[in-house]
Amino acid sequence: MSKQIYKPRPVTGFPEWLPEVRLVEQRWMDHIRRTFESYGFCSIETPSIEELDVLRAKGEVDKEIYVIERLHKDENEKGDTRLALHFDQTVPLARYVAQHFNELDFPFKRYQMQKVWRGERPQAGRFREFYQCDIDVIGVDNVPIHFDSELAAIMVDILRGLNIGPFQMQISNRKILMGLCAGMGIEDPTPVTRAVDKIEKIGKDETKKLLIDAGLSNDNAQKILTFATIKTTDTSFVGQVIDLGVNNETLAQGLAELASVMDHLAHVETGFVVADLSIVRGLDYYTGTVYETKLLENPGFGSICSGGRYEDLAGSYINKHLPGVGISIGLSRLFDYMRINNKLDIKAKCPTDILVCLPNEDKRALTNETARILRAKGYNVETYHADQKIKKQLGYAEKKGIPFVWFPPFEEGQPHEVKDMTTGDQSQADPNTWEK
């Protein structure tokens, strides 16, 4: 062959899986979607592409944006609206809610599972295209605190079903630390928030230094440290905070909200959810409940599922007060971590339940008809594609991980038989009545 061959290479940051891995990814996504829907949330899907001005309506974006452009653009297109790939699902949600405000029902309970893109420089372990699974409730003027516990319950349901090993969701409420600072006379809570955010990474001593540097008295710094180590599986954190002896209305409100959330999560098995007052989330966006979730076997991996309550979803696009609460799973990152660590339950290379053998080419109609009967009963059924030795057909089933092989009668009057590839058992069977 004299033909020019362009040998394709994987492009860093754009993951793609072999069929056996993709099958597990589909199981994950199906489970996540089913759980979202089991709580009555509806799906929306927004275009992958937004106007660049929409993405930047809130101001400069710290995420790397990919802009898109027609390869063969005309000269006069220079002034056209610039388009870009969305870098998250929150900005598109805000735009969607603003644009369709009059056609939506509130509280608007939606989930969204799409790819997002970040224009990162290529580097190992950093995805430039990945799936995110977001769930949010948006209200007009208010969103009942009930949803703050419901979203946590949903995410615990989801993560327990993914077989990712032990994990823990940590919940706090930003009003507590804000109120505590105000009650302690600390004017600017930002450096305190930053210090508390780092406590798990840098330890107590370093955190205390940061607090002293921020101008806190030794006494106040100690109080903040004590505060940041409060972690309870029930509502007993309330008493521990009250013991700090600080009085403030915002503080009291935050405690009441977090207590309500923990109360309504009492049905969740102990250990999956804790009130952890060191959780502040970096983003200024959040104003109440905040969530993070850690893999207990590798807390250093960072949060696998985070979110919180915000006051203003779509103020950049519509003159309405639209608060909300939401949580997001960075699906691709978590999935790839499990994949790399061989923790995916990989079973087969195809979704097939049964391979129906082809006795010989003249029996194609019989093979097809047998497959149709089994398919109508809900099974995924392949027919063997070529007139080849049965040994070869069995080998095909084995290689692809197909659990059952079906033998239609090779001679008139003989019975059908089915072989269980796991046990090796083979027995007579009727396609109309057989059950797996």
Add this chain to the structure above:
Amino acid sequence: MSKQIYKPRPVTGFPEWLPEVRLVEQRWMDHIRRTFESYGFCSIETPSIEELDVLRAKGEVDKEIYVIERLHKDENEKGDTRLALHFDQTVPLARYVAQHFNELDFPFKRYQMQKVWRGERPQAGRFREFYQCDIDVIGVDNVPIHFDSELAAIMVDILRGLNIGPFQMQISNRKILMGLCAGMGIEDPTPVTRAVDKIEKIGKDETKKLLIDAGLSNDNAQKILTFATIKTTDTSFVGQVIDLGVNNETLAQGLAELASVMDHLAHVETGFVVADLSIVRGLDYYTGTVYETKLLENPGFGSICSGGRYEDLAGSYINKHLPGVGISIGLSRLFDYMRINNKLDIKAKCPTDILVCLPNEDKRALTNETARILRAKGYNVETYHADQKIKKQLGYAEKKGIPFVWFPPFEEGQPHEVKDMTTGDQSQADPNTWEK
């Protein structure tokens, strides 16, 4: 509010649906996926983005390509590999098969349902982002003809389940016309193919003119016209072609292949599939079986599901002979047509089966517990979010199209009750045993 508001507008060519429409789109996609899997095909998903050189490895592309670029690119990135959004799923499939050749099992039976992008100038009715649903079988050196009928059967199963009204899949085989031309001594079959391709649009007389213009004798032109109007629901097209009195090996092979395909589609209810020898598909890519599918109520809408057999999938990327056969549904285009014509079966604004009422805020735990019991039985269950009058809660269910409303006991010792929103009937029920 003095804040700057950026009022979002829909961007032409990037469709997005309200939740009630999205629910139907999800039903469509679930049905398509389930059908693909019921025949044992595996899913793959390729990145949305490929190297521009991969997309153009076969030569210039007639589709409009969107290239992507980091918004904040560094000076030294100019020489980097250019990236672009894929414009179909065939080029990515070819690249995938070449790249993972040693890890795949052949015949490789895959489906793929992703968004693709075309960098069109904005214009009404032309999508710039849309879903395609592709199914292909790739072989090494050969692909049994069995798959040509199987793919047609799969697509008929799919389209029948979508409730899109009457449709017909037209199947032919390019070898037939190629062989006919060769047997008739026509050296360049291209103008003949082009003329036959147009017969439905321009009629017999105009087609004949084109054939005469291409240098055919009146007799030969008449033969081609007779040929192009052959359309049979069984294999009787074979006799009709033989009656034309042309002998050629390729012709005979094409007839045998198409006869085999029609034979193995004999189980499909009459009318859904026809052998239609006017079908040639414009693309030179196809070498054997070709498929098109028309909505019988609006044939002018064009083909909703097309494809065929090709000789060389991935020769641009790997030095292997990889023939295949595939069909594709342009999902978004068909879905939007049904949407615009009010033919979507829109039922509800959410996937919820049951809304569990909140008697009052003190009963939140009871409402949640009732919902958990019903959810564990497989239902999608919302709990009402606020302590509001029952009338308002019923109104919420009605507005969102939720079919059942559940009333936990308002007083200790009372029974649960459930209201069927369709019939208005309300009766006592036990959440542990109730069935829809």
